Amino acid sequence: MKPLLLLFLLFLPLFSIASQDPHILPRPLILELPSHGGTEPSIAGSAGGEAEEEGEESAELRRLRCSSWRFAAEANNLGPWKTVPADCAGYVREFMTGRAYKSDLEIVAQSAAAYARSVRLAGDGMDVWVFDVDETLLSNLPYYADHGYGHELFDAHEFDKWVEKSIAPAIQSSLKLYEEVRALGFKVFLLTGRSEGHRTFTVENLKKVGFQDWDRLILRGPDDRGKPATMFKSEKRREMEVDGYRILGNSGDQWSDLLGSSLSNRSFKLPNPMYYIP
Amino acid sequence: MKPLLLLFLLFLPLFSIASQDPHILPRPLILELPSHGGTEPSIAGSAGGEAEEEGEESAELRRLRCSSWRFAAEANNLGPWKTVPADCAGYVREFMTGRAYKSDLEIVAQSAAAYARSVRLAGDGMDVWVFDVDETLLSNLPYYADHGYGHELFDAHEFDKWVEKSIAPAIQSSLKLYEEVRALGFKVFLLTGRSEGHRTFTVENLKKVGFQDWDRLILRGPDDRGKPATMFKSEKRREMEVDGYRILGNSGDQWSDLLGSSLSNRSFKLPNPMYYIP
Structure with missing residues (x-):
């Protein structure tokens, strides 16, 4: 029951707080896409490629983390992101094509x-x-x-x-x-x-x-x-x-x-x- | 692949649009709790009680609908709600106590x-x-x-x-x-x-x-x-x-x-x- 240590690599924008006019944008939003950082962020620190074999436990853990990533995206908790995290490509494909x-x-x-x-x-x-x-x-x-x-x-x-x-x-x-x-x-x-x-x-x-x-x-x-x-x-x-x-x-x-x-x-x-x- | 017909019984507030001052509340929010409607909304039209036996297909479908309910809640899509939908009590318990x-x-x-x-x-x-x-x-x-x-x-x-x-x-x-x-x-x-x-x-x-x-x-x-x-x-x-x-x-x-x-x-x-x- 220990909290999972998720090494969630975020690619961070180096934006200026001052550039956001609170009257134009009353709600927190980062408007600039990050100018650096990977375009294939990973949600796991040491995850292998998708094709790599993995045990049932590891597949379940990945699913859990990808579900949390999706929640964070849908609740507007993430900063701007350019692509789905590499580890979650399969999860998102399943989500989109399933029920x-x-x-x-x-x-x-x-x-x-x-x-x-x-x-x-x-x-x-x-x-x-x-x-x-x-x-x-x-x-x-x-x-x-x-x-x-x-x-x-x-x-x-x-x-x-x-x-x-x-x-x-x-x-x-x-x-x-x-x-x-x-x-x-x-x-x-x-x-x-x-x-x-x-x-x-x-x-x-x-x-x-x-x-x-x-x-x-x-x-x-x-x-x-x-x-x-x-x-x-x-x-x-x-x-x-x-x-x-x-x-x-x-x-x-x-x-x-x-x-x-x-x-x-x-x-x-x-x-x-x-x-x-x- | 037909869209699932979900009879999602929402308890609706009869609030006045005009009562919301957009300057105080720039983002859509319904502030009054609904004064009518069930306090145990169901997300399924004909769902039985939680204790009722159900097939695997039906359990999976319920899980799917409860997951969608949770997404809708977390993305602020639902109006005010007083309790977790009766059908989703088990789902929410599992979510909260699991990983x-x-x-x-x-x-x-x-x-x-x-x-x-x-x-x-x-x-x-x-x-x-x-x-x-x-x-x-x-x-x-x-x-x-x-x-x-x-x-x-x-x-x-x-x-x-x-x-x-x-x-x-x-x-x-x-x-x-x-x-x-x-x-x-x-x-x-x-x-x-x-x-x-x-x-x-x-x-x-x-x-x-x-x-x-x-x-x-x-x-x-x-x-x-x-x-x-x-x-x-x-x-x-x-x-x-x-x-x-x-x-x-x-x-x-x-x-x-x-x-x-x-x-x-x-x-x-x-x-x-x-x-x-x-």
């Missing part, structure tokens, strides 16, 4: 729907639900299946090619929630880190898999390049507020979809142990 | 320590780390072992009697973090929802299990009674800021330790699937 990911998605969508039904809308058409797109409405799992489920370093060029195919499937629990909040009378705004140049592909993809009649689709314009997602999305939510909208719900798989400023009244964090967007 | 809870605690403490080491302190004695007490520095697991690990409704009178024994053990990973941040030069402020009347018991307990030389111990005074923890703790953090302190780290097992206003630069959410404090 657990879908089960987690279902419960979040059900919590969100229950909240949506509990809200009394003003009836003036100014109550908004914001949805992120990738890993929130659309699933890029077929892409990540070919790229190690977050174990490989993100390749923007390769991912762009995938986006331009417009074939990402819908996350079914999100589609159901989407339809329910629309039926309840919320305005639906889609707010994505995809670039304006991908608008047509994104619209085609969304429509093809069942998403209809959103009220706004907001993508990154030329002025938004290089902005951390937290800042870009906070600015866009601020514009909604300036236009008189009330943001009552927000669904996203990244904390950078949900935190910052001009926050939604309630936010819903969908699971995603594959990547981290600051 | 998983300690493993989760370890990784959070290690993330926090890594962050603490990465910060350049100003050296003027004004850099602060805030710690919550219950389930953050001290473990009430012996109490909850006698009270269903969160499956029973919280009994303030019984819990007071426990607090007055001053025998809660230290959470070892937190003690290590506590000592490290002190050694690094942080001021350490303890901010707890315990009442001022429990100061002596709390000091005795903390010292007995190894916590030494904190700079402030802030408890609920007579004016703080009935305030949601988010508000009470935000006000106290605001007072620290007014005194010129910079809150660089905050460790707590409840989102109400970490959210609200006057937020810490980084926050660390310790696991706690046993209870929810608004």
Whole structure:
């Protein structure tokens, strides 16, 4: 029953505290990706490669540590990370392809729907639900299946090619929630880190898999390049507020979809142990 | 591969959106406990009692759903809840008494320590780390072992009697973090929802299990009674800021330790699937 001594190698950002404006970002967030440190952090001090033979005890221990890593990621306890820890590549693949990911998605969508039904809308058409797109409405799992489920370093060029195919499937629990909040009378705004140049592909993809009649689709314009997602999305939510909208719900798989400023009244964090967007 | 149809019975608050001041509470939080709904929510539509026999498939499915419930709780996706769902009582007991809870605690403490080491302190004695007490520095697991690990409704009178024994053990990973941040030069402020009347018991307990030389111990005074923890703790953090302190780290097992206003630069959410404090 001794606490396990886990040598959790974190790659740390050397960021300046002072550079964070607490008014823009009222909640703790490190915005800069680490400029150093391994891109394949390990959660075990002396763990071998995945292919290495290991006993049942060691496999169980690894599973336990990877589960704790996932909890820490989902509760926003980790600093920025570039890839899934090497030791947890198999764990994350199992999580994403097994029943657990879908089960987690279902419960979040059900919590969100229950909240949506509990809200009394003003009836003036100014109550908004914001949805992120990738890993929130659309699933890029077929892409990540070919790229190690977050174990490989993100390749923007390769991912762009995938986006331009417009074939990402819908996350079914999100589609159901989407339809329910629309039926309840919320305005639906889609707010994505995809670039304006991908608008047509994104619209085609969304429509093809069942998403209809959103009220706004907001993508990154030329002025938004290089902005951390937290800042870009906070600015866009601020514009909604300036236009008189009330943001009552927000669904996203990244904390950078949900935190910052001009926050939604309630936010819903969908699971995603594959990547981290600051 | 069809999504599991989970009949997740949420007990919903009928709260007023308008009653939440977004300036006091920049992040979505429902502050009022639900005034109706079951206190023993079930995560399965037709689940029997815990003692009921069930097949392996059904036990695995329950485990999966309870794991998703825990994820949703830890990512702050659920509304306020009064007890662990009846179906998940066994799951939470296993989690708390097995290796998983300690493993989760370890990784959070290690993330926090890594962050603490990465910060350049100003050296003027004004850099602060805030710690919550219950389930953050001290473990009430012996109490909850006698009270269903969160499956029973919280009994303030019984819990007071426990607090007055001053025998809660230290959470070892937190003690290590506590000592490290002190050694690094942080001021350490303890901010707890315990009442001022429990100061002596709390000091005795903390010292007995190894916590030494904190700079402030802030408890609920007579004016703080009935305030949601988010508000009470935000006000106290605001007072620290007014005194010129910079809150660089905050460790707590409840989102109400970490959210609200006057937020810490980084926050660390310790696991706690046993209870929810608004």
